[in-house]
Amino acid sequence: MKLLGLGYVGLNAPDASAWESFGVEAVGLMPARSQPPGHEDDGTVFLKMDERLYRIAVHPSKEMGLGYMGFELAGPTELEAAIEEVHNSGVAIDRGSEPDAQARGVAELAFFRDPMGNRVELFYGQSADYNFQSPANVRAFKTGNLGMGHCLLFVPDIRQATSFYMGVLGFRLSDFTAGGKIQFLHCTPRHHTLALAELGGANGIHHVMLEMEDLDDVGRALDRTRSQGVPITADLGRHTNDQAVSFYAGSPSEMSVEVGWGARLIDDIDWSPVQFGGDPWGHHGLRESIRELAAKIEERTAG
Numbered sequence: 001m002k003l004l005g006l007g008y009v010g011l012n013a014p015d016a017s018a019w020e021s022f023g024v025e026a027v028g029l030m031p032a033r034s035q036p037p038g039h040e041d042d043g044t045v046f047l048k049m050d051e052r053l054y055r056i057a058v059h060p061s062k063e064m065g066l067g068y069m070g071f072e073l074a075g076p077t078e079l080e081a082a083i084e085e086v087h088n089s090g091v092a093i094d095r096g097s098e099p100d101a102q103a104r105g106v107a108e109l110a111f112f113r114d115p116m117g118n119r120v121e122l123f124y125g126q127s128a129d130y131n132f133q134s135p136a137n138v139r140a141f142k143t144g145n146l147g148m149g150h151c152l153l154f155v156p157d158i159r160q161a162t163s164f165y166m167g168v169l170g171f172r173l174s175d176f177t178a179g180g181k182i183q184f185l186h187c188t189p190r191h192h193t194l195a196l197a198e199l200g201g202a203n204g205i206h207h208v209m210l211e212m213e214d215l216d217d218v219g220r221a222l223d224r225t226r227s228q229g230v231p232i233t234a235d236l237g238r239h240t241n242d243q244a245v246s247f248y249a250g251s252p253s254e255m256s257v258e259v260g261w262g263a264r265l266i267d268d269i270d271w272s273p274v275q276f277g278g279d280p281w282g283h284h285g286l287r288e289s290i291r292e293l294a295a296k297i298e299e300r301t302a303g
């Protein structure tokens, strides 16, 4: 199947409303719709980053971290084919009801669990209101045919996770760290839409990355994050593989949000994956943040 990128993510947080200050005032996202008609307002916080109705939904929950990832398809034919492919791989997949589709603001969707238990949704026809204006004056987030960004997931078995996302969902290999414990996968020209990392037995999410069109907007987001007392989980730095300049902010959902700029685009025609080492500069705290969160998640799931 041909995924058109990450369309939306659902996150969990005990205090979802904390995302209104974190997401809007620090990161620079725009508050989006409330619950659709007929749906009870359960305190979910919706955030926009472009013309789409919303890209991030934060649900009040006792859980932390990832609720679901929504990957985009081109239309009803592609959704039917994708349902068939997931089903034929031996994974149970359900069609979303009309209220499910309304809740997500899409035309149609289907959902299943990946081998790690993460809820994955496939959809087409996300609603757009062509209305984006960041209250913090972020000029624009880089989305379009690249999707909304990328996720880094902790997976207990890197081989199993990689072969599922590549074999069943059609992701292709971008790069990997020496030793192969972190694999970067793409489904659009964005260098990676999904990064999978094996760190002990941790199963969860480390970050969602959002890209800005303007480096100065990343700098201003860093200033706002600092002045609001939001923890900076990794300082400004550049990644070796996707070449993004970014920093990481600790969100109210335990995971981080990576705010970046300048990530490279890749083309399958001439792309050749490499194994690589550390970042050329900056990102101080990133390794520690990854290790600490993995340990915390592992401890929680064990306990």
Ligand code: FE
Residues within 6 Å of the ligand: 150, 152, 207, 209, 258
């Ligand atoms: Fe990242």
